[in-house]
Amino acid sequence: MKIPLQEGEYIARLARLKLTEDELLLFTKQLNTVLDYMEKLNKVDTSGIKPTSHALHIKNALREDIVEGSLKKEEAMGNAPQKDGNFFLVPKVI
Amino acid sequence: MELFEHTISQLHEQLKKRQISSLDITESLLKRIDQLDGILHTYITITPEGARKQAKEADQRVGTGQISPLTGIPLAVKDNISIVNTPTTCGSRILKNYIPPYDATVIQILRKEGAVFLGKTNMDEFAMGSSTENSFIGPTRNPWNRDYVAGGSSGGSATAVTASLCIAALGSDTGGSIRQPASHCGVVGLKPTYGLVSRFGLVAFASSLDQIGPITKDVRDCAMLLQAICGFDQHDSTSINTSVPHYMANLNKGIKGLKVGIPKEYFIEGTDKEVIETVESAIASLGSQGAELIHVSLPHTEYAIATYYIIAPSEASSNLARYDGVRYGLRSEDTDDLESMYTMTRAQGFGPEVMRRIMLGTYALSKGYYDAFFKKASQVRTLMINDFRQAFSKCHVLVTPVAPTPAFKIGEKIDDPLTMYLSDIFTVSPSLAGIPCISVPYGMSSNGLPIGVQIMGNYFDELTLIQAANVLEKTSDTSHHRPPF
Numbered sequence: 001m002k003i004p005l006q007e008g009e010y011i012a013r014l015a016r017l018k019l020t021e022d023e024l025l026l027f028t029k030q031l032n033t034v035l036d037y038m039e040k041l042n043k044v045d046t047s048g049i050k051p052t053s054h055a056l057h058i059k060n061a062l063r064e065d066i067v068e069g070s071l072k073k074e075e076a077m078g079n080a081p082q083k084d085g086n087f088f089l090v091p092k093v094i
Numbered sequence: 095m096e097l098f099e100h101t102i103s104q105l106h107e108q109l110k111k112r113q114i115s116s117l118d119i120t121e122s123l124l125k126r127i128d129q130l131d132g133i134l135h136t137y138i139t140i141t142p143e144g145a146r147k148q149a150k151e152a153d154q155r156v157g158t159g160q161i162s163p164l165t166g167i168p169l170a171v172k173d174n175i176s177i178v179n180t181p182t183t184c185g186s187r188i189l190k191n192y193i194p195p196y197d198a199t200v201i202q203i204l205r206k207e208g209a210v211f212l213g214k215t216n217m218d219e220f221a222m223g224s225s226t227e228n229s230f231i232g233p234t235r236n237p238w239n240r241d242y243v244a245g246g247s248s249g250g251s252a253t254a255v256t257a258s259l260c261i262a263a264l265g266s267d268t269g270g271s272i273r274q275p276a277s278h279c280g281v282v283g284l285k286p287t288y289g290l291v292s293r294f295g296l297v298a299f300a301s302s303l304d305q306i307g308p309i310t311k312d313v314r315d316c317a318m319l320l321q322a323i324c325g326f327d328q329h330d331s332t333s334i335n336t337s338v339p340h341y342m343a344n345l346n347k348g349i350k351g352l353k354v355g356i357p358k359e360y361f362i363e364g365t366d367k368e369v370i371e372t373v374e375s376a377i378a379s380l381g382s383q384g385a386e387l388i389h390v391s392l393p394h395t396e397y398a399i400a401t402y403y404i405i406a407p408s409e410a411s412s413n414l415a416r417y418d419g420v421r422y423g424l425r426s427e428d429t430d431d432l433e434s435m436y437t438m439t440r441a442q443g444f445g446p447e448v449m450r451r452i453m454l455g456t457y458a459l460s461k462g463y464y465d466a467f468f469k470k471a472s473q474v475r476t477l478m479i480n481d482f483r484q485a486f487s488k489c490h491v492l493v494t495p496v497a498p499t500p501a502f503k504i505g506e507k508i509d510d511p512l513t514m515y516l517s518d519i520f521t522v523s524p525s526l527a528g529i530p531c532i533s534v535p536y537g538m539s540s541n542g543l544p545i546g547v548q549i550m551g552n553y554f555d556e557l558t559l560i561q562a563a564n565v566l567e568k569t570s571d572t573s574h575h576r577p578p579f
Binding site (some may be wrong): 003008011012013014015016017018019023027030031033034035037038040041042044046049050051052053054055056058061063071075076077078079080081082088090091092093 | 138146156191192193195197233287288289302328331332333394396397399400401403411418420421422423424425429430431432433434435436437438440442444446449450452453454456457460467469470471472473474475476477479484511512526527528529553
């Protein structure tokens with residue numbers, strides 16, 4: 001097993017997922033199966049090969065600096081689960 | 095023949111001559127949806143009032159002589175493409191109540207053309223899946239046999255086209271999500287070149303791969319819908335400003351002199367015999383109509399699944415970080431501090447496959463593993479692109495299977511993620527390379543399920559794909575078969 005259970009827990013924490021014990025067990029097991037399969041990439045010699053992040057070579061996409069319309073505040077905040085005027089409300093941080 | 099059975103091109107002719115109205119077509123489809131959607135689970139949201147209003151506006155427009163190919167044509171839209179003031183759930187509980195305040199660019203374009211939107215179609219949650227089983231409303235059923243999957247992730251759109259619950263549909267394709275359901279349902283699906291169609295307003299899954307494309311009843315409709323939605327958009331920084339040929343005017347130019355590549359890595363053990371026979375007979379048909387057949391090799395094909403299932407989940411884990419319960423979407427009520435609000439919201443809002451992929455991507459990008467996984471996969475991706483460049487120096491198109499089998503049974507693979515991933519073997523490579531591909535129906539399995547053929551083309555050469563697919567469609571006995579509804 002590439003990933004022991006504690007590491008599965010660590011990954012879930014990094015990913016901000018509160019998993020049940022059953023989910024953690026199942027996902028960790030399944031991740032290990034998938035990662036074992038991915039071992040096959042180690043057979044490929046990639047020394048000196050540049051990684052691809054985009055299939056097409058796109059340079060900076062620029063446009064004319066002209067002011068355009070944008071969403072109204074009410075529209076932009078229309079889906080907020082909790083708000084107060086122009087602010088998104090979240091549980092107390094400190 | 096009922097109105098709902100027609101194609102875009104047929105209806106366009108009748109609308110132009112004012113033999114029918116858009117409202118007639120729309121009512122015919124709404125009635126059909128009413129009868130069948132409960133059985134097939136095609137739509138997540140149906141918008142009859144909006145559709146009727148748009149149909150009436152289209153009819154007024156036609157009355158003043160302003161008609162373009164999509165005017166008055168009722169379409170279905172995959173539920174990850176934003177339509178203003180219409181729920182856009184992505185098949186996810188976390189976006190169950192999300193209502194976009196704006197239209198995606200493709201929707202803006204189609205609205206200007208006077209198209210009618212019937213509703214939003216079912217999909218695997220955030221487009222992650224190959225069967226439309228990972229949706230919070232449950233699986234879409236294959237109209238040819240309801241015990242079988244429709245394919246995925248655009249299973250709702252493919253089913254809606256197949257069973258005539260719309261005239262044509264939009265889907266999205268990250269690793270096969272248009273082509274594979276089109277193949278499993280027996281309709282035409284095209285994934286455009288990365289950058290040809292704007293993704294502004296498409297909810298992101300894997301940003302270096304996602305593309306919007308048409309799912310249609312025939313190749314002609316595919317050309318018409320693609321023509322409408324393609325083009326440069328300054329709101330999408332990956333949009334490419336390139337001149338686009340007239341697909342319709344060149345549709346019937348034939349394939350004389352076309353060099354068809356047959357990549358040996360796509361005809362491998364483990365692929366269903368009937369699938370291989372179907373693809374071989376399609377290749378033979380192209381050969382007998384003037385195409386030159388050439389054997390080519392794409393040597394890194396066997397690494398495609400491993401490469402794709404590192405890159406796509408990595409990008410997804412980053413893209414889906416935005417679902418935190420703060421600005422939109424679900425928020426867990428069971429918490430009183432910020433950290434647990436995030437973790438509970440995400441655990442309650444995401445389904446198992448999405449959580450699995452977020453975990454996989456988070457792992458592949460995390461300290462100590464980035465080089466071994468993400469960087470390695472990105473390097474293999476370069477080699478795969480080189481394979482395609484080499485192949486296209488010898489031929490114009492590549493012809494391959496779409497999927498290793500026809501549609502599989504609902505429930506058959508859902509508990510085994512790796513087996514499900516492996517079913518994407520023939521569709522993920524061209525996605526990683528960003529090249530265009532089309533799936534065109536060409537045969538039926540002995541148990542009555544459709545089998546499609548995939549044609550891949552060089553960058554921005556959708557026209558050649560469409561021309562070759564058009565030739566295949568004309569020579570297939572089964573391409574216009576429809577399920578018995």
